[in-house]
Amino acid sequence: MAGGPVRKAKRAGGGSQYPIQGMEFLKSKGQHILKNPLIVDSIVQKAGIKSTDVVLEIGPGTGNLTVKLLQVAKKVIAVEVDPRMVFELQRRVQGSSHASHLQVIQGDILKTELPYFDICVANIPYQISSPITFKLLSHRPIFRCAIIMFQREFAMRLVAKPGDSLYCRLSANAQLLSRVDHLLKVGKNNFRPPPKVDSSVVRIEPRNPLPPVNFKEWDGLVRLCFSRKNKTLGAIFRQKNVVALVEKNYKTYQALQGALGSSASTDNGATDLSMMADAGSGRGGGDAEEGGGGQGMDVDMDGGDMDMDDDGDEVTKGPVNKYKEMGLAVLREGSFEDKRSSKLSQDDFLRLLASFNARGIHFAN
Numbered sequence: 001m002a003g004g005p006v007r008k009a010k011r012a013g014g015g016s017q018y019p020i021q022g023m024e025f026l027k028s029k030g031q032h033i034l035k036n037p038l039i040v041d042s043i044v045q046k047a048g049i050k051s052t053d054v055v056l057e058i059g060p061g062t063g064n065l066t067v068k069l070l071q072v073a074k075k076v077i078a079v080e081v082d083p084r085m086v087f088e089l090q091r092r093v094q095g096s097s098h099a100s101h102l103q104v105i106q107g108d109i110l111k112t113e114l115p116y117f118d119i120c121v122a123n124i125p126y127q128i129s130s131p132i133t134f135k136l137l138s139h140r141p142i143f144r145c146a147i148i149m150f151q152r153e154f155a156m157r158l159v160a161k162p163g164d165s166l167y168c169r170l171s172a173n174a175q176l177l178s179r180v181d182h183l184l185k186v187g188k189n190n191f192r193p194p195p196k197v198d199s200s201v202v203r204i205e206p207r208n209p210l211p212p213v214n215f216k217e218w219d220g221l222v223r224l225c226f227s228r229k230n231k232t233l234g235a236i237f238r239q240k241n242v243v244a245l246v247e248k249n250y251k252t253y254q255a256l257q258g259a260l261g262s263s264a265s266t267d268n269g270a271t272d273l274s275m276m277a278d279a280g281s282g283r284g285g286g287d288a289e290e291g292g293g294g295q296g297m298d299v300d301m302d303g304g305d306m307d308m309d310d311d312g313d314e315v316t317k318g319p320v321n322k323y324k325e326m327g328l329a330v331l332r333e334g335s336f337e338d339k340r341s342s343k344l345s346q347d348d349f350l351r352l353l354a355s356f357n358a359r360g361i362h363f364a365n
């Protein structure tokens with residue numbers, strides 16, 4: 001932090017009692033300044049920045065990380081939403097030998113078209129962790145890696161493996177697109193003001209090439225499977241709303257094929273990343289237990305009585321329902337009926353998606 005006396009300002013508008021130079025930190029913008037220089041050094045060192053690298057920093061704040069990045073990188077592009085922080089950062093770097101290597105973009109990172117960069121290093125506002133992660137992962141050209149500070153629980157969800165208690169839709173989506181490693185635990189007291197939660201630094205390395213899968217399809221299936229992550233897939237695909245979704249998507253797909261001819265056949269040759277900002281979002285990726293699969297909930301069944309399962313989810317009963325049987329047949333074929341999403345690997349999901357698609361069952365809409 002730049003020198004000078006620290007003046008206490010009045011609290012207002014969700015500001016904290018930790019003013020610097022009279023500037024209040026805003027909770028609403030996730031302003032928790034990394035005050036421990038050892039952690040700052042460790043992040044920069046673990047990033048493995050080369051002297052030729054362009055570094056993207058999200059939310060530079062008052063510049064504690066920025067000034068260290070400038071010492072090792074060719075250029076730092078810092079995107080900061082708060083004009084007071086932009087002013088403070090520019091004031092701090094002004095006149096230094098690195099000033100010409102810093103480009104500051106004032107704006108919301110989620111609305112900013114990202115420039116070219118080799119590495120992203122950031123202590124981000126935690127409330128936008130998921131959209132930032134997937135915005136980065138959809139950025140092209142592909143960057144080398146991102147070293148990012150997240151809320152500890154979000155970080156643990158990102159790196160969770162099948163069978164871990166935190167394994168969820170966020171883990172499956174992030175790990176489809178990248179390799180994610182936990183680097184460093186960071187306690188609350190390393191920040192000013194201290195946040196309520198602990199933090200962790202994670203390394204995200206985009207997969208290159210990406211697996212040949214349509215990401216909308218992938219996310220549609222994964223979302224469904226994690227809608228009740230401790231239920232068997234068999235139980236999920238017996239649920240009324242899921243059977244209705246299978247029916248709706250099947251009919252939509254058939255109609256599309258009819259309209260477009262065979263050129264509308266399975267579109268899974270490439271990873272379509274157009275909706276990634278929403279992939280795994282919601283309460284730090286913790287939305288996995290909510291909802292019943294999203295779309296298609298209001299579609300009526302044409303046949304079959306309804307009953308409830310042990311969790312109170314409506315399931316189809318009585319006369320055979322064609323769409324329920326179609327879904328179950330795919331599950332049985334790959335021995336997935338008694339499995340739970342909490343234990344399924346990337347390969348399992350890919351295999352399951354391919355089997356559904358082969359039967360004309362899609363999840364992209």
Ligand SMILES: C[S@@+](CC[C@H](N)C(=O)[O-])C[C@H]1O[C@@H](n2cnc3c(N)ncnc32)[C@H](O)[C@@H]1O
Binds near residue numbers: 033061063079107
């Ligand atoms: C956790 S602080 C980190 C500050 C600094 N990098 C550090 O480590 O000390 C997050 C920073 O992100 C900024 N910020 C919040 N929302 C943002 C957004 N949507 N786009 C860009 N910056 C944002 C905040 O103003 C704040 O400066």
